Amino acid sequence: MSDIVSIIQRVLGDVDLVLGWTATGAGGVAAPARFQTAAEAERAVFNATCVHNLAVHLPRLKDQTVGIVAKGCDSRSVAQLIQEREIDRDRVKVIGVRGLGGSIDVRKIWRFHGYGVPVDARTDSLFIDGKEVDRQEFLRQKCLGCRDMDPVIYDELFEASGSSITGIADAATVETALSETGLGTSLTAAEAMSAAGEDESRPLGELFAKMNSAERRLFWREQYSRCIRCYACREACPMCFCRDVCIMQTTDPHWTGAGVDAGEAEMMQLIRVNHLAGRCTGCGECERACPVGIPLMLLMNKQNQVIEELFGYRAGTDLEARPPLLTFDIKGDSRSEK
């Protein structure tokens, strides 16, 4: 296994800077960093707390050649950005990470063991405060049932040789259950949510899937009422590259008002879902970045599943593909009603 530092140092020969991680983030876990010199790169690390999708920085660094350390999931964002011509394949060097074995939900550790507790999150084991714990239990939801263990594109490969992942992803559960429309159950939104709050072993998605439309409406209203419009969901998203001209923050067009309430928050998320149709690679950064814990991936996962069903398309898996909503198929597009 060649180490991440020397790979970054090697790639620095070809690019202006490399996006990676250092161990010195807040709370004692990995934080994103930029390396421009071999000396700076000495500080680079890779461990299971390297959760961030660094592709978010690529559209902001278009005037430079950039190396990027990308997990399998992150590499899909890079691929999608290239496919959308947002970045130039020739100006980015991808250091793909293979066999990570899933990354760690640091928030979950903090929640149960206190903020800043010493964490040693290797790719095959997890130590909290010096004691080994079941790594599986603290994996991020999105890593369960991962379909992107290998990077889609890479120029260099970093073998992380982590443990294998088992378990059913929250997302997968939602997908299965949502495909039946979920109407006509007796579970109310409130019951479902308090069950989720009380019993962490039951994934929220499973409960969500059992709700009918009215219950879901209540569910979202309650979720969105927490939103403070910090836009972390948007800013953490590698595909949200409209940046300063985002339609969530303008009166022309006037899709949302400037107030902070559940209604505006709902419209914001409807915009995000709509704009990411066929573009979301499911990296989960929006949900991870949300400081008030709104389960945004419930919607994104659902949409990604529908798009795969309708158009046989997964964003960020094919540099040459035509995004499904920017094209059409005269004969093939199925329609459920006439």
Add this chain to the structure above:
Amino acid sequence: MKFLAGENIPELLEKLSLLSEVWAPRELRGSGGTVMFERWRSGDPLDLEHFASLSAKDMVLPRTEKLFGFSYAFGGAAVGNPFGAPAESAGGIPATAGESIRITAAEPAGNVVLFGARACDAKALTVLDALFDQTDGKGYNDPQYRARRAGLTVITLACVTSDPACFCSSFENGTAEKAGSDLILYPVDGGFLAEAVTPKGETVIESGVNSRNKVGSARGPGDSDPETGEAASGLTLFEESALETPVLAVTAKVEGLEGLRQKLAAIFDDLEFWQAETEKCISCGYCTYACPTCHCFNIHDEMRGDREGVRLRSWDACMFHLYTQETSGHNPRPTLAHRYRNRINHKFSYYPENQGEILCTGCGRCIRGCPVGLDIRDVLRQAVECSASPGEGGDR
């Protein structure tokens, strides 16, 4: 000293909620463990262990607040054919479209008891007072803010521990800070010692004793409940105690911040420094919105159709590009580095200079919740180091 048994807290809140809205920290359903100050209603759980993700500034500066409503009224007598506009002047072309605007005031804010704030949250209120409630009459007085502030009672939970993100001890009294609190609860075995800091705090203690009488029948203190035979619990909520207030020995401090203001001024133009510090920042507004002292706002009209609307005041954040975007298209703070520089300078240089208070109480929320692990203390340390050795940017 008064003693409040832990198990009596719900009852205290119940009594308080008869007269005011009560807000208290609680873990929210389906939120992955997010704790926030929420409107407390009978039977709601409390979370006094975890730190709330957002500060308590919502109580005095809500994320969105209606300033007033307005509606346009038009026309009037429309008779005959053709219909004429009522405001038509003798000259033929009317001066206006005959419209009048009706303003409806916002509902006045009610009284609020905030339960379970921390010293850093409470202190932040006095920091905000320095801007919004300049009672000397010379400065700015914000009527909405003042009304809410006057109706707010803060019951603070004293910190006996800290976590690695706390740095309140860097500023004056740290965990022992009493400013902004009306009543402080010190955790002791089995409950809390209550110290009233202000008359409002005294009222809380009194209401704990007497509220039964206020709402119930004309029973005196100590009378037993005629139905259950139990002593009225109002008497037992705050007991006299001989215990001493515990010494809050927790320190959470960033060292070496002396002369920060001058040092920040020295590196103001060092844009490279600010770029390096913000390289991982993604420009979201969480740090400003979670901050108990950040207070920037936007005033905007929201229409419902073309005839009526409301004027709202909502939080705004200096980390947003649009915050300083000018209509011409020019933006004086075009990059993240410019915006972050302003944020730090506002907190540690301009506000102290103008308002005499540091715009930070060391609560650490911006550190705990930052999606990219940016630590404001690192930035301050770097700023101090960098300005100490100009030309050597240090390890960026």
Add this chain to the structure above:
Amino acid sequence: MRIGVFVCQCGTNIAGTVATDKVAEAALAMRDVLHAETLQYTCSDPGQRAIIDAVQKKGLTRVVIAACSPRMHETTFRRTIGQAGMNAYMMEMVNIREHCSWIHSDIDTATDKAIDLVQKGVARVRRQVPLYSTTVPVTRRVLVIGGGVAGIQAALDIADSGLPVTLVERGPTIGGNMARLDKTFPTLDCSSCILTPRMVEAKQHENISLMVNTEIEQVRGYIGNFEVDVRKKATCVIEDKCTGCMICQEKCPGKAPDEFNAGVGQSKAISIPFPQAVPLVAALRKEHCRRFIKGKCGVCKKVCPADAVDYEQEDEITTEMFGAVVVATGYELYDWREAYPDYGGGQYPDVVTSLQYERMLSASGPTAGHVQRPSDGAEPKQVVFVSCVGSRDESVGRPLCCSVGCMYIAKQAILTKEHIPDSQSYVFYIDIRATGKGYEEFTRRAQKEFGAIYLRGRVGKIYPSNGQLVVMGTDTLSGGPVEIEADLVVLATGFAAARGAGELARKLNISYDQYEFLSESHPKLRPVETTTGGIFLAGACQAPKDIPDSVAQAGAAAAKVIGLLSRGEIETSPMVAAVDQLRCIGCFKCRDVCSYNAIEALELRDGRQVAKVIDSLCQGCGVCNVACPPSVVSLKGYTDNQLIAETMELLR
């Protein structure tokens, strides 16, 4: 902002169900409305004058007219407010007739709805900005696609006006289906005699450039300026050198089907379709040529006295600009074989199509006008005509009428008697449709003078028996089944759109129906126009029709083209997309979805690439507006904010 609302009563058409005075009264309470009135007939001269008066007296800056469908009178009222000195686009029409008064009977329901619709119109017009059309110069050249009688007529009419025309024909000669006909009904004129002079005229006209063996490859651009790629297919014959001597055809050893003669008889791999072909130039069909199939042969090149044969010739694509296009791609006969197994499905040689029979009748046909039945060359004595094969037949998915079958059956029955005096013709018909001038009389003559026996009913089955064919049908008039022994059966096959008509329509951005007949813009009032400006229809490509109708439509199309190009420049609709370049992020999703190539990249001074709309190409569909993530590509007249405001007003 000063808005005037005019509520039309349309006599009682609207006022009968909508309380128009209440609508006007309600309008006065709407934001910025300072004038509202009801008018009896808004589109009438006094109605329009009332609008102009109100605009001028009250200084109105926007107008809402609640009346009939904007599809009816939008243009009228734009002109009206233009006359009042306003920008023509500062007017919004609200449809309270077709969408309200005419479909509701309850006055309250209709009135409430009308008020809502006016409210929506006010919200929309409040967000309208003045729009200005631009003009683009037109290319004063015309493309005619298809060299049948319609195409020839259109080309000649246009060329006579002085405009240069390019007449493009897919096949090796112009003349189309008419050139294959023996005689025409109801006058029994010789078809070639009247058509070939026109063909020659087209070839020789100084303003017509004729391109045969040529197809349309791609079409870009829009009314006034179409950029068309045409593909001239390799025929291995140098057109300028060929003298039409036909020696190559005579000597060619490669047999090939005779397409001109509808498969009756055989032709050669290198051939000229018929002696009167225009241009009179041979063409080689590689798929039948021994040189290309087997690799050896070269007879034609050897024998050609003009050295016109070139085996290395390749397709040539050229690009030309045109201001207008006439589509005259005609028809072909419906291929009946699969749909009618009961008629033998093509297995019986003596069951022929009407066009094949036409060639047998023709003096210039393969049998030199001697009618011989294909199986044994004998002269048929009993000839049965079966009408409506692939027409008026729901069971095979062809409910349409071919419009000429009844007439050409009568013609062929007459000609049969003329050619074979001792013959007897039978005609199975459903109805006799003979609506043209002299047509009814003609069908009568077939029966009375030429003894054709007409039987009303469908033919159920045709089967061979003792060297003859038995035609089983029903005579619905006598009510019994009929069996007729026939020497020859002629199927009056219906019309189908020309092969590839749909594909061509897509290249031209025009619409077509389920049979791939091309669609006119309006069935009554715009029968020659298509839904795409600058493209016109002539002849049977639009629907089955006979020669005089085709020629008339061609003349009409020509008049439209001449009118269009006489102006020199064309006003473009201002309701096109526009890009806010300050906020454009340069993702070009708009360009990805644009069907008109109307979006191009523009580099700003700071190096940013942004989208730019080419106004003259944009058609205003708005697909780009939706595809644009920050919505900075905006369709003028239908902006996001206008649509949001309309929606919000309705939900208020």
Add this chain to the structure above:
Amino acid sequence: MAELKLIGFLCNWCSYAGADMAGMARMKQPGELRIIRLPCTGRVNPLLILKAFQQGADGVLVSGCHPGDCHYNEGNYYARRRLELLSRMLPAFGIEPERFHFTWVSASEGARWADVVTEFTGKIEAMGKA
């Protein structure tokens, strides 16, 4: 019960004209639907439909040219994809998918338009207010 709020987004060339034709033929229809005219269903932003639902619409109807007949050739093909995706996403947003209907009505199908309106209005009536 308050009156139902139904919004229809219709393309100018086919469905709006089809609705005109229904009007010309005096085909009676329920009175709840309010029509918003657009050049093409390709101009219908799915967000517009979501916004309508969010603001209290009880039903939203989109109608355009039949596939192959789009005045702009391709607009309705884009719409077909966008709106099919939308209708599948509605349940996740907490909106009953039956409240949204997407169909094709040509300029000559006045009777069909009247049927579409009658059927859709009846369906939403049966469901009640959103």
